[in-house]
Amino acid sequence: MLNVGLTGGIAAGKSAVARQLAELGAVLIDADAIARSxxxxxxxxxxxxxxxxxxxxxxxxxxxxxxxxxxxxxxxxxxxxxxxxxxxxxxxxxxxxxxxxxxxDAVIVQDIPLLVETGQGSDFDLVIVVAAPLDERLRRMVEDRGMDEADARARIDAQATDAQRAAVADIVINNSGTLAQLRQQVTEIWEKNIAPSTSRAR
Incomplete structure (x- = not known):
């Protein structure tokens, strides 16, 4: 079993990465969904x-x-x-x-928005952080989610900084481009960093 921690700031694109990892064969544990339940x-x-x-x-x-x-x-x-x-x-x-x-023999991906804030980085074999520029994250929150900009900034400020997340990351995914570019990065990470680890564990 390989335990992967996945995190990222609000509107960085973490959910898109989580969905693709699940498509590639990971067992996804979604902390947000559990928190709602x-x-x-x-x-x-x-x-x-x-x-x-x-x-x-x-x-x-x-x-x-x-x-x-x-x-x-x-x-x-x-x-x-x-x-x-x-x-x-x-x-x-x-x-x-x-x-x-x-x-x-599963690849477990735990999607945890507050992984860094709650000190869980050391709990995982691999920590993946999804990052995007602040102005792009604000744009997504305001234009795509209909949030007030002040509210969006408050939510960003309540989370860890990019530097704090990078400090615990084994891999940082830069999601400043297109969805196709993001998917390519995730596929490469799966093939290079995840699939070989599961093969060795068998």
């Missing part, structure tokens, strides 16, 4: 969020009020840390369960 309606995680931040964090239907929570945590580091203390242990437990259920 652990605060589903009726879950203990959601109940703890409501207790910590108040009933305004719930919609009338009893779901997580994501816009309200996002506005709070990206403006308040203490609130962000509190939320992380609720969500991250549950995410790690579910990721470990999924990893344990994978075949023994």
């Amino acid at each position: 652990v605060v589903n309606p009726g879950s203990p995680g959601l109940a703890e969020v409501a207790e910590a931040f108040g009933p305004g964090m719930l919609t009338e239907a009893g779901e997580l009020n994501r816009p309200a929570l996002g506005a709070l945590i990206f403006a308040d580091a203490t609130a962000r840390e509190k939320l992380n203390s609720i969500v991250h242990p549950r995410v790690r437990a579910e990721a470990a369960r999924q990893r344990a259920a994978a075949p023994a």
